[in-house]
Amino acid sequence: MGAKVEFAANDHNPRQVLRFILSGGGTGGHIYPAIAIANELRSRYPEAEFLFVGAKGRMEMEKVPKAGYAIKGLWISGLQRKLTLKNMMFPLKLISSLITAGKIVTKFNPHVVIGTGGFASGPLLKMASRRSIPCVLQEQNSFAGITNKLLAQKAATICVAYDGMEQFFPIDKIVKTGNPVRADLVRPTGNKDAANDFFGLDAQKPTLLVLGGSLGARRINQLIESKLGFFKGFGLQLIWQCGKLYFEEYKKYASENVKVFDFLDRMDMAFSAADIIVSRAGAGSVSELCIVGKPVIFIPSPNVAEDHQTKNAQSLVAKNAAVMVAEKALDPEFEVIFSEVFQSKDRQREMGSNIKKLALPNATKHIVDEIEKLLPR
Template identity: 60%
Template sequence: MKPYKVIVSGGGTGGHIYPAIAIAKEIQARHPDAQFLFVGASNRMEMEKVPNAGFDIEGLWIAGLQRKLTVDNLMFPIKLISSLWKSHQIIRKFKPDVVIGTGGFASGPLLKTAVWNNIPALVQEQNSYAGITNKLLSKGVEKICVAYDNMETYFPASKIVKTGNPVRSDLLDIDSKRTAALTKYGFSSANRVVLVLGGSLGARAINELISKQLPLFKELGVQVLWQTGKLYIDTYMHLASDTVRVMDYINEMDLAYAAADIIISRAGASSVSELCIVGKATLFIPSPNVAEDHQTKNARAIEKEDGAILISENELDKKFDLVFTGLINDEKVRLKLGRNIKKLALPNATQDIVDEVEAIIKNTK
């Protein structure tokens, strides 16, 4: 049997890139002779992250539409035609058995071209609110792997498979790592730890909140592991102390999660999936600056199951002090939130998605 040939397209943010890489690595583990090609947007972070993970990548000249009239918006039709043409060339040259899309600017033209060329395709939708690209692609692809219930609102029910979102395997057993985690960050086991996450670039509203609330944390005896993001590290590094660790990026996320008693986080799809696996009390502060406000919808889906607390950015001044103080002082509530969010975890997502990929290839060969 000839080696599998797989094109994977996903990028723009880590939430699209890391699931794409995880899926490719699982296929590679099962089929060591498989051949891979990633397709991304030529000026986005996937052009660095994918080669670092050991895969080849081709870039398309594509970008998303902005919410206001810009030169980039006026260029969009030209970029789209260029990307469709290059996608056609890539597919004709590589001759894939299957094309997998995990979202991002490049996945639209690439998967659309695959469908036009009768190449079987699979889409992985991470969010509880489907993006416009995946909605447009849904009629032509073979399967749509989702992480939330009730996605029939956006996709044909017959094509939906609930798999969850790929997460790092090192998060599956963090309880055994707590002592090592506290040692790594120099924290005391006698005091609670709050982990603050705003994404790899950082979240301005969350960083401003934490800097303002440091006196409250000190009063409550709370230790802080604070990922500011690389855009904000210079602004907040001076606030580091014996009980406050300030970092631009956390590489060993399993240890960060293991150290935490409470987690303050954005609500991107990958973060939500990781936090379900981790099973710690979580306070979501969704970004309001994303397409279709999907982070709020992701967080609300967890809050509805009594698995997390949601505070919108415009409510932080009114609510945060009271909510956080109550949470830090009530272990029963923290444990309940942790148990409930963990019930929503889908730890076998990567394997289940690759099962679907294999089935598609076998059914079309």
């Protein structure tokens, strides 16, 4: 189990099977980057063995097996912002997860461990680093999370998507790679005409794409519901991803000009159809929208750790690559800001051009290049 792999530089056919553990979960923003990294590793090392580690009861326990990978769950969750029974259970969960993670690492004996964020990545990478196994952190946000900051000193490499991350991590460990995105966005297969046909849209009308995340965003849904007449006044048609939690509530608004979805399986088609986009500012969404290169109005979620979505959006606003409206300012500001962007083709072109300049479409390959440097030789 512990024998080292021998292979020449750039040789993707090692004489002995490589083993990788990946951990990322809680949200799609942590899960899909981990899957993208695993897929790229598997394309380079078809005989490699992979194991994912997630948090029991979280969405990774469903999504990872669907992607074709084995996963083990830890009994772990995050700390709540107020005193709750869950918080009182946290020390017990942490100890349990550290013990379980240690057993997983010992039994699987990986050559490299990769963490993309989420509750389970902390205990797993902590135990892997104790065993002197090289660990790679992938920090997606412009403001580092607590877990990654705690793990940084023991990590071999920290892959980031934004400049200025030396305020959180040792500068000699940082590599700016960008965030992994879906392959169909890097190599799009659709065009606007095909996308209009796919959604049943009128090619003569402009299209607004609304994204609140896979589960949905209550405040964005309330906003869109209240502004349907406002959008109609501009002759707009909508692709509205309201999320699985809210679909039953908002599906009644579906019409010829308003297409309501719980989840969009063909994001490439949705992005191709869109002329303007309203979106949350999660790290994965921001990275994808940079590649898409269209005008975006960000409405960051204020209910995330360290308000990192606001910081993600602000990093683009500072480069005139997007605009942002805080949730608390939606009522007085949204119509004014939306009107300004929508009514100025020059502004739209400028925003689309500037956000496109920030794209890092080869992020997954770059991250795996860094992982390769840690493999035994």
